[in-house]
Amino acid sequence: MNPNRNLLMDSFLVSHGCGNNTWGLDESKEKPQFSNAFESHCSSLGKYRIGKRAYSDWGINIKYYLYGLDSSNSNAYKRTIVLHGWGDIPDNEIHPSGIPEGWGCPAVSDKMMTKLDSTFQTKKKPVLMWIYH
Numbered sequence: 001m002n003p004n005r006n007l008l009m010d011s012f013l014v015s016h017g018c019g020n021n022t023w024g025l026d027e028s029k030e031k032p033q034f035s036n037a038f039e040s041h042c043s044s045l046g047k048y049r050i051g052k053r054a055y056s057d058w059g060i061n062i063k064y065y066l067y068g069l070d071s072s073n074s075n076a077y078k079r080t081i082v083l084h085g086w087g088d089i090p091d092n093e094i095h096p097s098g099i100p101e102g103w104g105c106p107a108v109s110d111k112m113m114t115k116l117d118s119t120f121q122t123k124k125k126p127v128l129m130w131i132y133h
Helices: 110-122
Strands: 046-055 062-068 082-085 127-131
Touching: 046 110, 062 110, 082 110
Parallel strands: none
Antiparallel strands: 046 062, 046 127, 062 082
């Protein structure tokens, strides 16, 4: 949202963790699991500060470290939960199908990651990301 005009600036699909389901499928699309536990393969709800940019083996080879700001996501950095692109994430809704689920990282399409990367690199202030369900 633009705080000065209350306008939505962008929206896009974001994958979530697969939990105990098969990685890369959409088995938990109806009942996603969320957890802050190590090795849960779940995403964590809450607010995050987007941190340092680094190389990624995924998508456009860029990731951003995430720092959980709530008790529900306080282990994000230690769990190596990062924001990254993934070539299998679509740009448009594909309902009733879901999007591929990973091991807990919020992943976006490569096109969106390119856009986010450009935005993050021009920001002079910290960026807040909020994952909610």
